[in-house]
Amino acid sequence: MDFEIDGARLLSELETLATFSDSAAPAITRIVYSETDRKARAWLKDLCSQSGLAVREDAIGNLFARWHGTDPDAAAVGTGSHIDAIPNAGKYDGTVGVLGALAAIRALRAAQFTPRKSIELLVFISEEPTRFGIGCLGSRLLSGALSGAAAKRLTDRAGKPLEDFGDPENLALPTNYYASFIELHIEQGPILEKTGAALGIVTGIAAPAALRVLIDGEGGHAGAVLMPDRRDALLGAAEIALAVEAAARATGAIDTVATTGVCEVSPGAVNSIPSHVKLEIDIRDTDLARRDAVVKAVIQACETTAAQRKLQVKTEILNADAPAACDPQLIEVLTEACRAERKGFQRMVSRAYHDSLFMSRIAPTAMLFTPCRGGVSHRPDEYASAEDIVTGARTLARALAKLAA
C-alpha cells in the first residue's frame, strides 16, 4: 500500500503552530501551561477533531487523539511527541513528530486504509525541563517512572506547584494500553546530514542525568572586601562548569556529553560579590556506567571547589534515568518502511532525551529520525527541509499501517 502525505498542508500547519510563540520569529518560546501553550494545544485539539480523531486530555494535559480500529479489544498503536519549546528554540523539535504523525494518519485515511488496532496520536505535556526542572514530565507520569506523589512536590521557578495545573495522580497507562509506540523526531544532531541519509532508525536512547548545584559563598561590596577574604560563589561555579567539561572529555568517548546550561547569580550587581549561584548540569552517555562515572567526577569537583574556596556546595541529582533500547521488532518494521522509501537510511543512537525513553517502559517503542541542518536544535535557526519532513511522515505512515493491520 502506498501513502501520499499532503506536504503543503503539513508544512502550513507547522508554520501555524510556530505562530504560537512568546518570542519574535524565527525564535520559538512556548513554555508549558503559559497562555501561549494553552492556545497552541487548543488549536491542536481542534485540528485533531477536524481530522476525525476522538480527542481526550488527561488531568495534566497529555493529549490523546484516537482513530478507532475495527478490533476494540486490541491494544493501540501509539505515535506522537511534544509541542512545548524552551526559550528561543526552533519550530521543528517535537512538532514534526506531532503534526507529521497527524499527516501520516490523514494519509492512511485518504488511502482508505482500515486499521484493525486503533491508532492514537499522543501529544506529551512538558517534555522540556524549562518550567519544572525535569524533562519528559508527561511520559514519566504515563509510564509510572514518576509517581503522582513525587510529581506533587514539583514546583516551577516561581514556586508554583505542578498541582496548580492539574492532578498528577493516577495517570499511568496500563502496560497493555499500547501494542507499540513510535516517535518521529528531528535528529537534533549532525549524523544524518553528514552521512547523507534521509532517515535514522534509533536503536537506543542515551541515558541522561541532571544535577542541580547550589553554591553559597559570602557577598559584600566589590570595592571593599579584600581578595584573600572573599568567598565568591561565582568563582566556585566557574571552576565547576570547567570541571564538567573536563570530566566529559576525560572519558575519551565521543558519546559522552556534559553541559552546564543554567547559571544564575545572586545578587547579580556589578559592584557586589556573588553570594549565591545555582547551576544546572546535564550529563549524557549511551553507556550508563560511563555516564555515572562523569556524574561522580562532577560531584567530586564540587567537593574540591567547596573545600578550596570555603564555599557551601550542595549537589542534588534531579534525575538519572537508565538508557532505553528500542524494540527489535519495531526496528525491523521501521527498516522495512525505510527501504520502501528508496532513500539512504541508517541505524543510530539518540543522544537526546525523548518521551520514548519512558514509553519504552510500558510498550515496545522505537524512534524514527529525520535530518536537521547542521545538527542544530533548541535554537531559532533549527531547520528541517520540507522534503525530509514529508519523507519522515510517509515512512511513519507505512510503519503505522503495518503495525495497525
Next chain:
Amino acid sequence: MDFEIDGARLLSELETLATFSDSAAPAITRIVYSETDRKARAWLKDLCSQSGLAVREDAIGNLFARWHGTDPDAAAVGTGSHIDAIPNAGKYDGTVGVLGALAAIRALRAAQFTPRKSIELLVFISEEPTRFGIGCLGSRLLSGALSGAAAKRLTDRAGKPLEDFGDPENLALPTNYYASFIELHIEQGPILEKTGAALGIVTGIAAPAALRVLIDGEGGHAGAVLMPDRRDALLGAAEIALAVEAAARATGAIDTVATTGVCEVSPGAVNSIPSHVKLEIDIRDTDLARRDAVVKAVIQACETTAAQRKLQVKTEILNADAPAACDPQLIEVLTEACRAERKGFQRMVSRAYHDSLFMSRIAPTAMLFTPCRGGVSHRPDEYASAEDIVTGARTLARALAKLAA
C-alpha cells in the same frame, strides 16, 4: 562649641527610611525611580522642609536642602550622600550620610550656631549602578564628569532611557558653588573594626573601572552536540571570571580588587548549550597604573579565551575613573573634629566608590567613615552601631560648624 545629636531621632529616621523597600526586612531594595524610591525621596523632602531647610530638586532628582548662611555671596558648605540601594542591600549604605548630615544640621541649629556660609544637604540620585549600569550618576552630572548628551544615551535594563525620568542636560554645578564638600559614610570594609577606631578620615578614593564582556558562542541541544564541536559561551565566561580573580591577585597589592558581579546566561535551560553570556566586571585600586594593568590583563584574557574557544568576545569599558585625593585642608578640619571626639580615629583610603569621587572635581572634598560590622555592606546584615552613627554625625557637625563659620 559643642553639639548634641538627637540619636533617638536619627536612628528612628533610619528605621523609617528602611521601610521604603521592595524586599522583605532586613533586606533593602530601593532602585532609583521605582515607586518605592519616589516615595522615599518625597518623605525625605518633607523631612528636610520640616527641619527648616529650603528644598529644591534638579531635573533628574538630585535633592538640595539648604540652610541659608548670613553671607549670601559665599560659596556653600556641602554634605550628603545617597539613598538608593541595590537589590537585597542593607540600611546604612548612603543613608547614614544623608540622615546623619540632617541630624548634624539640626544639632547646629539647636546649639544656636549661625552659619556665615550656607550649609547644604545634597542627596545624590542613582549612586548605585543597578539600573543604568553606571554608578554615581547624579554626581557625575553635577560635576560635569558625564555630559548631558552622554547621559541621554543611557538606558535601563528594560531599555527605558534615562531621559524618560528627567532631562540630564545642563545640570553641572559651577565650580564655585561649594566651598567644600564632606560625605559621611559607613566604611563598607573591615579596617576600622579591626583597628578599633571609631572614625576614619579618607585621604583618597580608589579608582574604579567597570567592564562589560559580551560572549557569543553557539547554542544547541545539550544531548546532541558533541564536545569537540561546541562553542559554549558559559565555559568562556568561566575562564574569564577566573582570569579576573587571577589578575587582581597577581598585582600582589592588597588594595587591588576585581569582581565579576554579573553573569547572565542565554538561553539558560539545563538542556541547552549556552550561546550567549553577559559579564560585568568591577576592578578597583588606589593606584591608577596598577588598576589599568589589571584592566589590560582582563581584556587580554578575554582575547585568549575567544581564540582558544572560537567564541566572539566583545569587551567594553563602561567607566574607568581616575582616583581622587581628598583635600588636605579638609582632612585637617576633619582631624581636628575627630580629636574633639576623644575616640580612636585614623586616616585611610576608600576602596569603595562614592559620589565624593566626582564632587572632588568641582570642590575641595573629603570623607568621614564610621565602622560597620565585619566590613559587611550591600547585604541585608549590613550593620552600624547607634553609637558609631551618632559619633559620626557629631563629628560632621563640628566640621560643618568650622567650615561654615
